[in-house]
Amino acid sequence: MIGMITAAVVGCIGITVYGLLFGLVLQGVDRKCAARMQARYGPPLHQPFIDIAKLLCKDNIIPKNAVTSVFNAAPVIALAASITILLYLPIGSIAPVLGGWGDIILVLYLLTVPGLAMVAGGLASGSPYATVGSQREMVTMIAYELPLAIAIIAIAWRLNAAGVVDPFSLATIAQTPVWSVVGIPGIIGMLLLMVAMAWVTPAELSRVPCDTPEAETELCGGILVEYSGKNLALFTLSGAVKTVAMATLAVVLFLPWNLTWFVPLTGAAGIIADLVFFVVKVLLVVFFSVSLIRVGMARFRINHLVTFYWGYITLIGFAGLLLLVLDAVLGMGVVA
Amino acid sequence: MRLSPSFNRSLWVFHFNSGSCNGCDIEIVAALTPRYDPERFGIKLVGSPRHADVLLVTGPVVHDMADRLRRVYAQMPNPKVVMCIGSCGQSGGVFYDSYNLDGPVGDVIPVDIYVPGCAPRPEAIIDGVVKAIVLLESLEEKQ
Numbered sequence: 001m002i003g004m005i006t007a008a009v010v011g012c013i014g015i016t017v018y019g020l021l022f023g024l025v026l027q028g029v030d031r032k033c034a035a036r037m038q039a040r041y042g043p044p045l046h047q048p049f050i051d052i053a054k055l056l057c058k059d060n061i062i063p064k065n066a067v068t069s070v071f072n073a074a075p076v077i078a079l080a081a082s083i084t085i086l087l088y089l090p091i092g093s094i095a096p097v098l099g100g101w102g103d104i105i106l107v108l109y110l111l112t113v114p115g116l117a118m119v120a121g122g123l124a125s126g127s128p129y130a131t132v133g134s135q136r137e138m139v140t141m142i143a144y145e146l147p148l149a150i151a152i153i154a155i156a157w158r159l160n161a162a163g164v165v166d167p168f169s170l171a172t173i174a175q176t177p178v179w180s181v182v183g184i185p186g187i188i189g190m191l192l193l194m195v196a197m198a199w200v201t202p203a204e205l206s207r208v209p210c211d212t213p214e215a216e217t218e219l220c221g222g223i224l225v226e227y228s229g230k231n232l233a234l235f236t237l238s239g240a241v242k243t244v245a246m247a248t249l250a251v252v253l254f255l256p257w258n259l260t261w262f263v264p265l266t267g268a269a270g271i272i273a274d275l276v277f278f279v280v281k282v283l284l285v286v287f288f289s290v291s292l293i294r295v296g297m298a299r300f301r302i303n304h305l306v307t308f309y310w311g312y313i314t315l316i317g318f319a320g321l322l323l324l325v326l327d328a329v330l331g332m333g334v335v336a
Numbered sequence: 337m338r339l340s341p342s343f344n345r346s347l348w349v350f351h352f353n354s355g356s357c358n359g360c361d362i363e364i365v366a367a368l369t370p371r372y373d374p375e376r377f378g379i380k381l382v383g384s385p386r387h388a389d390v391l392l393v394t395g396p397v398v399h400d401m402a403d404r405l406r407r408v409y410a411q412m413p414n415p416k417v418v419m420c421i422g423s424c425g426q427s428g429g430v431f432y433d434s435y436n437l438d439g440p441v442g443d444v445i446p447v448d449i450y451v452p453g454c455a456p457r458p459e460a461i462i463d464g465v466v467k468a469i470v471l472l473e474s475l476e477e478k479q
């Protein structure tokens with residue numbers, strides 16, 4: 001028991017450090033990629049670290065008409081929740097630290113917590129811009145949760161239909177790629193779900209084209225308008241960690257292969273090879289569903305965003321779900 | 337003031353028009369284009385004065401904007417830098433004897449760097465930012 005708790009504590013500290021560092025590196029890579037696609041040189045890779053260091057040495061202003069407790073608690077809760085998600089996600093071939101205590105449904109719920117914390121912080125900051133931003137954030141969350149849930153449920157259901165034990169556990173999903181249990185219709189369905197997931201990622205992370213709640217041009221920073229200094233740094237860090245979490249989730253659901261499954265590597269060499277391969281996969285996900293979409297598009301208007309996610313992306317998700325069901329019903333691929 | 341090397345490498349800019357003819361504003365936007373790419377040095381345009389380190393003021397200060405300018409300046413968290421872009425903000429420029437001016441920017445809030453020109457070229461604005469960084473570095477050494 002003591003050993004288990006020590007392992008969990010050490011794991012938590014390790015994951016926190018890993019999440020913060022990797023998240024900021026991902027943001028740096030994203031900014032560099034975006035700059036290169038716009039024919040710019042772009043900031044140095046460690047620019048996000050410089051930004052955080054700067055924000056930490058600036059004043060932390062709390063507006064007079066803000067609800068101080070909520071205003072200060074929101075960034076801490078957002079960061080804590082983002083880090084907690086990472087504790088339930090496998091990294092390469094390393095099993096999740098708290099894998100035995102929660103499954104993918106818990107991750108689905110935890111993913112909403114940073115967003116809700118931001119909404120609370122925005123409403124508590126007593127600025128009309130932040131209030132409008134909070135309302136938009138809530139609408140955005142309602143819009144993208146359904147396609148995300150469909151993708152997750154469809155995959156877990158298909159694994160269940162294939163007779164996999166404990167299909168909702170993230171370790172199981174990472175161990176048994178859905179691609180290996182589905183037939184032709186299932187593969188098409190999985191591709192559709194992948195498209196839906198690629199679009200949910202920028203919405204979940206509030207990046208262009210879904211940064212409507214922050215909309216610098218018309219809402220002056222929206223939800224974050226009154227945040228400065230340390231609190232803004234915490235929100236930035238929470239966004240960085242959430243990027244890692246979302247990319248990891250996409251990797252676990254859709255690209256769960258490990259290098260060691262194909263190359264006979266054992267021990268530390270195997271773990272390191274898997275980690276490197278995992279980082280490459282995360283970078284790919286971030287490049288395609290954050291950088292590429294962000295550079296290629298302008299911002300959605302809030303009503304367009306809802307139509308887009310509830311209409312098109314949910315339809316694509318449902319089509320994927322139906323194809324996976326069809327796949328199991330017709331007995332193509334592996335069925336228990 | 338707690339100045340640090342990271343502050344100089346990550347200047348977030350808030351742009352405030354206190355009554356300019358829009359000529360200077362266009363040049364500021366030109367200075368932010370991929371051709372000059374100020375993001376190389378961590379410079380970024382932000383939408384809220386709470387996030388900003390540098391306040392770019394363009395134009396002379398008209399009566400209605402004087403109070404707003406003071407409030408925006410007060411809303412920025414310390415440490416902060418004020419840059420005044422264009423001749424108007426320095427002396428009133430072509431509007432120097434206009435009836436609706438509260439005076440140049442320096443009369444309303446403290447200004448650290450003046451970039452003269454009507455309108456200044458993007459190169460001049462970037463040179464102004466470099467001067468601001470040099471000033472910050474010298475202040476940091478004195479600290």
Ligand code: SF4
Nearest residue numbers: 356357359422424454
């Ligand atoms: S300095 Fe010239 S360009 Fe700039 S605001 Fe004044 S008149 Fe316009």
